[in-house]
Amino acid sequence: MTETTTTIEKSFWHEKKGLFSWIFTLDHKRIALLYLYAITTFFVVGMTLGFLMRLELIAPGQTIMEATTYNKVFTFHGVIMIFLVIIPSIPAVFGNFMLPIMLGTDDVALPRLNLFSWWLYIIGATMALLTLVYGPGSADTGWTFYAPYSVNTDTNVTLLLLAAFVLGFSSILTGLNFIVTIHRLRAPKMTWFKMPLFAWSLYATAWIQLLATPIVGITLLMVVAERTFGIGLFDPALGGDPILYQHLFWIYSHPVVYVMILPAMGIVSEILPTAAQRTIFGYKAIALSSMAIAFLGYFVWGHHMFTSGMSGEARVIFSFVTYLVAIPTAIKVFNWIATLYKGSIHMTPNLMWSTSFIFNFMIGGLTGLILGALSVDVHVHDTAYVVAHFHYTMFGGTIFVFFGAMHYWFPKMFGRMYNKRLSYISLTLTFIGFNVTYMAMLIVGGQGMPRRYYDYLPEFTVLNQISTVGSWVLVIGILLMIYNLVRSARKGEIATANPWNGVTLEWQIPSPPPLHNFVKAPILSDKGPYDFSILEQINKEN
């Protein structure tokens, strides 16, 4: 590398210009932003579909759409939110942006592969969107593609399955890249147990992406083959076994819920020490519990199938192992709360998003235990209770942290600060809207309202109306937040290098970072990543 004489390096935003300098970039920060824009767009689309479904459910009977349309809408809502938003969300955006910086390096280990992953993501997304306009109508199977219906329906399931396959491939390559990066590119003296916890959670996530995704990939291809050649791999009418499909599907799709939540837990473990200005409580326990969740997550898939007719012994075992997952999860929650306890807490929007996450996630987790109990699950299976449960974990959990991470790293990424007052208002609206929407759904589900129906019995009307009104507040809150962030990215106050007084490596470089991230050697404490005694030195050198 040649020596430069300039004292101030250009930020990665200004290093090169033009569309091609973005879509063919090898810079991890630009790739992260490409993901961010794509994911945000799809999130708004998915949110609109969800909003329309809630609107349909405002009164019994047909309100704004027909039953078949409703089926297509919830299918596409699920596919978008799972495959295009939540699975890539935190790893692809914040993992890509922050992991190399937190490890003290200038890019991921395999930058070209990283760009290739993004292209695969875009290709997969395009294929998924094509099913809306091309062929015999968009899929109406639900995002789980359960056989035999996914084999028999004449909607455009084949293309959607292939899209999910391509998206899975993209996810695998991102995970692979992170594993190699964490193994190979940690800063000198940054041992495994001196890594930031976000890196640990991405490491656990990456292994799940790597080892679980191929199974669903091949399963979806089998459904494609079955549709193309009419062989009864999963269709009982042709001698196949639909339960086998469910097993193969959930062998991937259960571990993948930890792909969705683990990175979020990692980010909370970053935000809380910074907010409390003290080291995280139980660093090793949090790091290892990520690995424990990743490991146990492989052995619980059967709890999605308690009513499928699987053998009794298998159900009991799956129920038991499901409970084991609660242990490492609770370890994290207790450690987070212990971190805040007696800390000198600085109120920040990102802290409030994180504590909202803990609240929502506790409801999500505890309802999960209720669902994991074999005898109860049989009653609430396929009700709105389940829908509310996974929205509490995935939306109230992962997406809340995604927004929280946006508010934490926004000044670092864009070099500007957002309007804090507006961000508190949007959080309040989102939090209230979210809880009204899904708490009502939780209750009405417990009363027996089935999921995936566009109609319901008159006695469920009041709770459904409450839920729909909640969804309006929720949407307003989110739109307000997006408005605030988009506006601030251009017009916000210029941010300092370390607005939250953090001590991990990303706060030791300029905001926004220069192309190669580091202009001087970062300061690493011997006492681990959250040693606040080095804060003064960091702020002096910035």
Added chain:
Amino acid sequence: MAHYEIPNSGLKRDDEGKKMGMWLFLFTEVLLFGGLFLVYAMYRFQYFDEFKIVAEHMDITLGAINTVILIASSLTVAMSITAMKKGLDNVAVLLIIITIFLALSFMVNKYFEWSDHIHHGLFPGFDTFQHLERGEGMFLFLYYFMTGLHGLHVVVGAVLLGIVIKRIMLGKITSENIVFQENAGLYWHLVDLIWIYLFPLFYLLH
């Protein structure tokens, strides 16, 4: 101000990292086929007798020849890497050409095998196939699916090896910078290894 040089830069050449990436990718390939092996095991259990009947009709000789071909090709690819490390570029290229030739003969054999089955109407869509017992159809379908997917991997592997030749010619792969060739070789060994499992499952297990 002197430019700070990042000691652990991701933009530096890192052969170990690339090789690790390849190994991780091979894990995913194993799991991709793993899903199919699981389905095979499941239906073999369910349709035990019918699987046996069809398996007895498979051409063991052709299968065995293909097995020998692939194992031999794994040898030549390994030898080409050793040759390259010793700086014998021409020998390495020759050995890779032999490997690609073996890959092609594997595919030609497969072509004859498949066209023979199809000639007898044993392919989804033909009358004979529709009148088979369910388990027999299942066996054949899994046979087409798994060997077909494997065949696709053979083609991808051969293309990769073709790229290796090109890069040796261009001087991008040298005895000092051999990781691309080693990774292509690793991939080729995986292709070979999967066949070593497919062969007994479809030809030898009666």
